Amino acid sequence: MSNSAQRFFRIQLVRSAIGLPARTRATLHALGLKKRMATVFQPVSQSSAGLIMKVKELVTVEEVEQRLTKQQIHLERKPDPGYYIEKTAAQERAELSR
């Protein structure tokens, strides 16, 4: 198995773990899910798949090619500002070359 093609599970906790057994909460903790609507990335493997299967009623799962940082996940939800700033050609060229 080549390591370059490593893919990830993007897991989001959509149902709260309040009132659930300690083992279920520990499973979520092992996945890195500590709050509802938290998103974590886990490499696609048998062990992460087993953990997901234990909490399949609580999460949504997608398969993705790369993991995102917390900042990138936050920016996904940022709305369109509704404006853009005019720039000179020189400024745009400088930004592209950067």
Place this chain on the structure above:
Amino acid sequence: MASPSSSTIFAAPPSLSLSIAMFKPTQSLFSGLLWKTPWRLSSPQKARQRKRLRNVDKVVDTVSAALARQNQTTKAVERWYAEMPREEEMLPKDKYTIFDKKEKTYRKSIHSMASPQDSFLTLSYEPC
């Protein structure tokens, strides 16, 4: 003044009857604390339950497909496919009711469970 007949005694003045018409005379409004849970699930409740069941199917499908791409599989996924019906294969009885030994019919509606956390139980099997 003529003695009023029984119908005039109980007829409400026009202003009062207007104010009565402003609310629906339900039991919970006439008496104080009266909370009643309907014995059957409403159609939106049933729709949400089906959605939850389909979400579980979707999670298992995603996990299975991702592992298959790496030529792997896992026991939990194999067992799920071997034993569990999908949402569309389930009978309404299995989707919306759960086994309870205290019930006369051994079945009670999912919304009568003690806590919503109980809905995380997989209802996809036939217990009796």
